[in-house]
Amino acid sequence: MEKIPSSITLKASLENLDKVNRFVHQWSKKVGLSSQSEKDILLAVEEAYVNITKYAYPESTGRVTIYSRIDKDRLIIKIKDEGIPFNPLQFAKAEFNTSLKERKVGGLGIFLMRNFVDGVEYERKGKCNLLTLIKKKSRGIFN
């Protein structure tokens, strides 16, 4: 079986999203995530990664490192960037207006990221943002 690296470092750009997806896919298979759980973690990682490509480095290009490990029946993905401090957990739940006119086009990504994983942790360490996303092998009957 092909050995999967435990981390990848990439230039923070949208063109690299496919590489990020491939890395998360390989680890999802390794931990044996259900196809639904795999989509959940792919979605959460995409939202976090795309945010970094858009906002972390406003004046230059920067790098992102994604680490992966398995803890019992959970896949743990850690995303590190050296961009401006950004804690996605400080955002309150988005208010979802049901009228098209009032409904804002943005702000959905972080909300989806938080909703589709089993745990999210954020830490600012030195000059780095560290975001951890945790996904269980399969969804429980209550979620």
Place this chain on the structure above:
Amino acid sequence: MQINQKKEGEVYTFFLNGRFDAHSAGEVEEKLDLAVSQGAQKLLVDLSGVEYISSAGLRVLLAIAKKLKEKEGQIKLCCLQPYVKEVFDVAGLTQIFKIYGTHQEGIDSF
């Protein structure tokens, strides 16, 4: 992302096939925008070939819906796969978009 387009009467249907993510969102937006700028007012987006959508995809559909509303047009969706439907539900978009189970129901609704 593969995008096919078909005109039936006044309804422009877009059949999307692939991942509707941040990578493909720009391409889809371009095609939908072009149709709207050329005067299309009734858009049906058939999502039967889409098994994954992220906020980038949702954002494109919302932006087009807003544009069309200003022009008194409408965008409707059909044939959502279960996971895509769930993302719409969580994002609170099932109340905003008119969503139909089959392509024909979508066409007939205009």
